[in-house]
Amino acid sequence: MASLVGSRVERKEDARFLTGKGRYTADxxxxxxxxxxxxxxxxxxxxxxxxxTSKALKASGVxxxxxxxxxxxxxxxxxxxxxxxxxxxxxxxxxxxxxPLAKDNANFVGEPIAVVxxxxxxxxxxxxxxxxxxxxxxxxxxxxxxxxxxDAIHDGVxxxxxxxxxxxxxxxxxxxxxxxxxxxxxDLINNRLIPNAMEPRACVVDYNTxxxxxxxxxxxxxxxxxxxxxxxFGGVAPENKLRVVAPDVGGGFGSKINVYNEEIxxxxxxxxxxxxxKWVAERTESFLTDTHGRDHVTHAELAVTNDGKFLGxxxxxxxxxxxxxxxxxxxxxxxxxxxxxxxxxxxxxxYSNVKAIYTNTAPVDAYRGAGRPEATYTIERLVEKAAMxxxxxxxxxxxxxxxxEFPFKQTLVHTVDSGDYVAGLExxxxxxxxxxxxxxxxKSEANGKLRGIGVSSYFEACGIAPSAAxxxxxxxxxxxxxxxxxxxxxxxISVFTGAHSHGQSHQTTFAQIAADELGVPMENIDVVHxxxxxxxxxxxxxxxRSLTVGGIAIVNACKKIVAKGKRVAAKMLEVNEDExxxxxxxxxxxxxxxxxxxxxxxxxxxxxxxxxxxKSPIPEGDEPGLIESSFFDPVNFSFPAGSHICEVEIDPDTxxxxxxxxTAVDDFGRIVNPNIVEGQVHGGIAQGxxxxxxxxxxxxxxxQLMTASYMDYTMPRADNFPEFNLGFTCTHxxxxxxxxxxxxxxxxxxxxxxxxxxxxxxLGGQEISMPATAEKVWKACKAMKKSNTKAA
Amino acid sequence: xxxxxxxxxxxxxxxxxxxxxxxxxxxxxxxNLTGTxxxxxxxxxxxxxxxxxxxxxxxxxxxxxxxxxxxxITIEGLAKDGKLHPMQEAFKKxxxxxxxxxxxxxxxxAIDLLKIKKNPSDQEIREWLEGNICRCTGYQxxxxxxxxxxxxx
Numbered sequence: 001m002a003s004l005v006g007s008r009v010e011r012k013e014d015a016r017f018l019t020g021k022g023r024y025t026a027d028x029x030x031x032x033x034x035x036x037x038x039x040x041x042x043x044x045x046x047x048x049x050x051x052x053t054s055k056a057l058k059a060s061g062v063x064x065x066x067x068x069x070x071x072x073x074x075x076x077x078x079x080x081x082x083x084x085x086x087x088x089x090x091x092x093x094x095x096x097x098x099x100p101l102a103k104d105n106a107n108f109v110g111e112p113i114a115v116v117x118x119x120x121x122x123x124x125x126x127x128x129x130x131x132x133x134x135x136x137x138x139x140x141x142x143x144x145x146x147x148x149x150x151d152a153i154h155d156g157v158x159x160x161x162x163x164x165x166x167x168x169x170x171x172x173x174x175x176x177x178x179x180x181x182x183x184x185x186x187d188l189i190n191n192r193l194i195p196n197a198m199e200p201r202a203c204v205v206d207y208n209t210x211x212x213x214x215x216x217x218x219x220x221x222x223x224x225x226x227x228x229x230x231x232x233f234g235g236v237a238p239e240n241k242l243r244v245v246a247p248d249v250g251g252g253f254g255s256k257i258n259v260y261n262e263e264i265x266x267x268x269x270x271x272x273x274x275x276x277x278k279w280v281a282e283r284t285e286s287f288l289t290d291t292h293g294r295d296h297v298t299h300a301e302l303a304v305t306n307d308g309k310f311l312g313x314x315x316x317x318x319x320x321x322x323x324x325x326x327x328x329x330x331x332x333x334x335x336x337x338x339x340x341x342x343x344x345x346x347x348x349x350x351y352s353n354v355k356a357i358y359t360n361t362a363p364v365d366a367y368r369g370a371g372r373p374e375a376t377y378t379i380e381r382l383v384e385k386a387a388m389x390x391x392x393x394x395x396x397x398x399x400x401x402x403x404x405e406f407p408f409k410q411t412l413v414h415t416v417d418s419g420d421y422v423a424g425l426e427x428x429x430x431x432x433x434x435x436x437x438x439x440x441x442x443k444s445e446a447n448g449k450l451r452g453i454g455v456s457s458y459f460e461a462c463g464i465a466p467s468a469a470x471x472x473x474x475x476x477x478x479x480x481x482x483x484x485x486x487x488x489x490x491x492x493i494s495v496f497t498g499a500h501s502h503g504q505s506h507q508t509t510f511a512q513i514a515a516d517e518l519g520v521p522m523e524n525i526d527v528v529h530x531x532x533x534x535x536x537x538x539x540x541x542x543x544x545r546s547l548t549v550g551g552i553a554i555v556n557a558c559k560k561i562v563a564k565g566k567r568v569a570a571k572m573l574e575v576n577e578d579e580x581x582x583x584x585x586x587x588x589x590x591x592x593x594x595x596x597x598x599x600x601x602x603x604x605x606x607x608x609x610x611x612x613x614x615k616s617p618i619p620e621g622d623e624p625g626l627i628e629s630s631f632f633d634p635v636n637f638s639f640p641a642g643s644h645i646c647e648v649e650i651d652p653d654t655x656x657x658x659x660x661x662x663t664a665v666d667d668f669g670r671i672v673n674p675n676i677v678e679g680q681v682h683g684g685i686a687q688g689x690x691x692x693x694x695x696x697x698x699x700x701x702x703x704q705l706m707t708a709s710y711m712d713y714t715m716p717r718a719d720n721f722p723e724f725n726l727g728f729t730c731t732h733x734x735x736x737x738x739x740x741x742x743x744x745x746x747x748x749x750x751x752x753x754x755x756x757x758x759x760x761x762x763l764g765g766q767e768i769s770m771p772a773t774a775e776k777v778w779k780a781c782k783a784m785k786k787s788n789t790k791a792a
Numbered sequence: 793x794x795x796x797x798x799x800x801x802x803x804x805x806x807x808x809x810x811x812x813x814x815x816x817x818x819x820x821x822x823x824n825l826t827g828t829x830x831x832x833x834x835x836x837x838x839x840x841x842x843x844x845x846x847x848x849x850x851x852x853x854x855x856x857x858x859x860x861x862x863x864x865i866t867i868e869g870l871a872k873d874g875k876l877h878p879m880q881e882a883f884k885k886x887x888x889x890x891x892x893x894x895x896x897x898x899x900x901x902a903i904d905l906l907k908i909k910k911n912p913s914d915q916e917i918r919e920w921l922e923g924n925i926c927r928c929t930g931y932q933x934x935x936x937x938x939x940x941x942x943x944x945x
Binding site: 010011013014015016017018019020021022023024026027122196197198199200248249250251253282283284502503504505675676678679682683684685686687709710711715717718719721723724747 | 810820825826827828829830831832833834836837839866867868870871876880883884885887889890891892893894895896899914915917918919921922924925926927928929930931932933934935
């Protein structure tokens with residue numbers, strides 16, 4: 001039987017999505033449901049003096065209005081920070097309380113203060129306008145550098161500093177820098193982004209008054225984790241009385257990891273009002289309250305020798321946390337950032353210093369890549385600048401500093417199990433016709449255009465797992481993943497996974513894996529996810545972990561099914577277990593060539609007997625049935641890597657930047673389904689180009705979000721991109737039996753520096769910040785013209 | 793309240809609705825045709841595109857009372873006798889969708905393009921899709937799907 005792993009299998013998900021039969025949270029309606037509308041702070045920083053609901057309560061259709069006071073009285077807990085980070089001086093990070101409904105203070109525009117439940121959405125909206133809130137408006141601060149000098153937003157958080165974190169050795173770095181021929185310096189802004197999954201957040205809650213169970217349908221990347229947080233920290237209901245279902249979810253990109261205020265409030269309120277509740281975010285609510293991404297200001301330096309050897313690296317970064325620390329908010333700028341900031345290079349000494357600062361803006365958390373795009377942008381801008389300043393070819397300087405042997409003990413934390421960085425960059429150069437660039441540059445120049453080329457080589461630590469490792473770094477939970485494989489009596493198989501698909505195609509790829517392991521057609525396998533009542537506890541999908549952690553749990557559970565099958569088949573065929581071979585779905589007795597299919601064995605496991613004879617196929621010590629589970633906790637992260645090359649052409653008269661060519665060569669180890677992997681890379685590159693050229697989040701000085709709709713926030717469109725040219729190299733991961741590495745975030749990690757290096761090259765080395773909008777580029781072109789005229 | 797009569801996916805429907813009812817809301821809430829999605833409040837994302845009298849329109853910015861008497865086709869009305877429309881087939885074949893949220897609008901919009909232009913170039917496809925936002929695919933396989941469908945339609 002041909003292996004399904006590695007083949008371009010069409011998706012199982014598509015039939016329903018293409019015919020309008022997908023079932024997203026907003027598609028769910030429950031008889032007798034009420035509609036929730038949240039009353040949100042219009043101020044970025046204010047004391048809440050009084051909330052008056054009396055008039056609104058009398059409005060047509062209103063069922064109930066609840067406020068921060070009621071939720072506090074019911075002792076419902078708030079939102080949490082998932083990782084505890086320590087400062088360089090050993091002190092613990094400062095985390096303020098984040099109640100689901102603000103009672104005394106509002107700290108960003110959009111923070112919910114009260115909620116109206118009404119018979120119709122129109123009535124709820126209209127009543128929400130009648131809730132009167134008396135505020136004392138305070139001076140807001142949105143810029144972290146200013147926040148470090150302003151009044152504390154939260155009591156007891158001096159200088160608005162959550163932590164001042166250090167990874168690495170300052171003394172060793174000083175020594176390395178003292179030996180350098182040259183110090184390359186960059187000052188970078190990693191622009192704040194809004195993830196913008198196309199499906200706005202939503203929740204539908206159903207409270208069963210008889211069983212006292214709450215069912216929450218929600219737009220989550222990790223329903224089990226949501227239930228754990230809501231139960232353990234929110235106290236909304238005991239875990240066994242709370243069912244969380246994340247049905248079809250329309251994209252996440254990190255923004256649907258967190259348990260949000262609305263889910264906690266609606267779950268709590270549904271029990272209180274004994275009615276189902278439906279809440280669907282408007283797009284502007286998503287802009288205001290979904291967690292944002294990036295927002296770093298970094299100064300970084302690279303110590304080099306004249307012949308291009310790297311000796312030392314350091315960065316000083318200020319990260320904007322927003323108003324509150326959320327699930328991955330505190331780890332994103334630290335352990336997901338610092339260790340990757342030395343990139344794919346042998347750099348003997350390094351440190352990464354990050355100050356995380358509270359401001360009156362929406363909370364900042366993981367967004368596709370989380371920390372690793374910021375890290376890659378830092379090191380790859382430095383390396384490109386080093387090549388320019390030293391007059392060494394940008395690819396040659398990279399090759400020179402790549403590790404040539406694996407495992408590679410990276411400078412700060414990780415031991416990278418496998419890779420071949422030289423092969424990746426060589427292949428990218430060839431695919432991009434790197435050698436032919438100067439001719440293309442001349443051709444563009446002849447047409448009055450500026451052409452530039454940029455390279456970026458990256459690695460990243462993903463497949464976020466090893467529980468012992470992440471918990472030692474401050475993670476509040478272990479990041480293993482679970483699977484259960486249920487072989488039903490008639491041969492169909494249900495594979496339960498704790499991972500969650502919101503575009504990742506697990507129903508297809510996980511079925512491919514299980515089909516190969518069990519030797520059955522993919523059609524016989526259903527992958528079930530996204531419901532805490534179905535399957536074992538799981539940690540969910542983020543950090544490119546579904547396949548490398550969740551997929552392996554499925555492999556291991558399948559192996560247990562085969563192992564038990566072997567014992568049963570041996571008894572059925574009346575041979576010893578070691579005389580049985582399992583191949584292509586059949587248990588074969590090697591000597592006699594008698595066989596039993598896995599389906600026959602499964603059937604026998606459920607019907608273990610026969611008429612007229614006392615005989616069971618179940619060996620002594622085994623039980624009937626054929627169900628196995630696995631909790632997989634890998635020994636290491638997964639380390640995809642690669643090299644990307646971009647060419648841009650700039651029209652100096654308009655400042656318009658056109659991405660002319662984009663080549664990506666990635667090493668994801670063994671690939672389960674090339675269609676899916678290519679799709680992930682396309683999407684990641686598009687988001688990265690979006691960051692480099694188009695997207696930016698803008699708050700004004702009073703903390704109003706100026707980019708709160710698609711009229712103001714530039715979402716990349718189809719005509720912003722060329723056709724991406726993808727290639728792959730392959731070194732197997734050694735930390736899992738499939739040899740797979742994560743692929744979901746790589747595109748978004750590698751592409752921003754690739755594009756910016758190309759833009760800066762086209763501008764003759766002039767530094768420019770992201771996003772390189774037409775206005776900025778046009779100004780840079782004018783400055784260039786001026787200096788050229790002067791020189792002439 | 794206004795009484796509206798439409799033919800939706802070949803079936804006649806008649807309902808009394810508040811005057812301000814949008815076609816997107818009418819399809820989703822009154823007819824339970826939830827394949828038409830709402831992804832923004834400002835008519836940019838295109839997840840709500842349907843066909844009204846043969847033309848692609850954004851149902852989130854159309855009052856249902858304004859199109860009384862029209863023929864509406866939604867994503868649910870494309871497949872015939874269990875057979876997918878060539879555009880749906882093409883999206884499946886080229887992996888032109890991931891999370892599936894923008895997909896109904898993309899498919900409806902792309903079908904209209906091929907009505908106007910039989911064999912559009914890559915650039916023409918990309919420009920046509922200006923009104924449809926996808927956050928997952930980077931659009932590459934969507935463009936491939938439209939080209940694939942053009943060979944079949």
